[in-house]
Amino acid sequence: MSRILIVEDEADLQQVLEYHLRRQGFETRLAARGAEALRLARNEPPDLVLLDWMLPDLSGADVCRELKRGKDTARVAVVMLSARNEEHDRITGLEVGADDYVGKPFSLRELTLRIQAILRRGATDARDDADLLENGSILLDRPGHRVQVHGKDVPVTGLELRILALLLERPGRVLRREQLLATAWDDTEDVSERAIDAHVKRLRAKLGPAKERIETVRGIGYRLRDD
Numbered sequence: 001m002s003r004i005l006i007v008e009d010e011a012d013l014q015q016v017l018e019y020h021l022r023r024q025g026f027e028t029r030l031a032a033r034g035a036e037a038l039r040l041a042r043n044e045p046p047d048l049v050l051l052d053w054m055l056p057d058l059s060g061a062d063v064c065r066e067l068k069r070g071k072d073t074a075r076v077a078v079v080m081l082s083a084r085n086e087e088h089d090r091i092t093g094l095e096v097g098a099d100d101y102v103g104k105p106f107s108l109r110e111l112t113l114r115i116q117a118i119l120r121r122g123a124t125d126a127r128d129d130a131d132l133l134e135n136g137s138i139l140l141d142r143p144g145h146r147v148q149v150h151g152k153d154v155p156v157t158g159l160e161l162r163i164l165a166l167l168l169e170r171p172g173r174v175l176r177r178e179q180l181l182a183t184a185w186d187d188t189e190d191v192s193e194r195a196i197d198a199h200v201k202r203l204r205a206k207l208g209p210a211k212e213r214i215e216t217v218r219g220i221g222y223r224l225r226d227d
Contacts, residue, residue, distance in 0.1 A: 002119050003027045003046040007037040007063065008081070009055055017050065020108050021115075034058025038066055041073050047119060053082035053093070061096045068097035074155035075145055077118045081106070087194070095198040097157055121158065133168040135224065137210050140168055149210045160203045163196075167214065171226035174217045 004021055008014040009032045018028050029046065031037040034055045041049060049067065053060035060080055067073045078100075080093040085103035093101040099118050102111055133140040139148040142165055147154045156164070163180055177193040180200075200222055204211040215223045 001027045005029045005046040005049045007031045008052045024112055034063040037063055045073050045076050048077040050079050064098050065096045091194055091198050094195045099159055135168050135171055149207055154206050167224040171224045174223045176221040
């Protein structure tokens with residue numbers, strides 16, 4: 001049974017989400033504040049966090065950022081919920097590490113399908129037996145969900161790991177944004193290619209001295225420089 005942490009300060013919506021997700025077979029925990037959500041997630045990492053952007057103490061973006069930085073919570077999937085539906089808001093949510101961004105008001109059925117898709121991708125990653133991918137100072141252990149640069153662990157999200165794996169599998173080849181997009185999301189209809197740029201930007205930042213290995217091919221996509 002997948003565990004979902006619902007982080008929502010609006011009591012009525014929190015109850016609706018809890019009731020609906022439990023009926024769908026999920027185990028749920030509740031938090032109304034960002035600090036409480038971080039404490040619960042760190043003590044017992046859930047499979048997914050359903051995270052409201054507007055919280056009384058910390059913003060959802062800050063909570064997401066902290067989750068993705070944590071050694072024990074970096075792999076936790078995050079779905080951001082927000083009434084802020086402009087494209088730049090969606091991009092910001094993805095830049096801080098959210099796996100998906102759902103605007104309010106939303107359909108409970110659509111939300112459930114998005115959650116199921118993200119959890120399904122995570123399960124597929126865990127079963128993948130492609131073992132190790134290595135290029136230069138970058139080492140990716142896909143079954144272990146681990147990335148190292150110069151022998152030091154780099155915490156990455158499941159989405160970032162999939163993007164990096166695709167680049168490592170095809171060193172020197174240009175991968176179009178739509179290829180990366182198809183790898184990252186099951187349903188790409190409502191996701192712009194700028195979302196891929198946001199995730200690659202975050203991945204580069206995490207790779208530190210190896211970040212220059214991922215090259216931008218203007219107007220097309222990205223390439224891993226093969227040294």
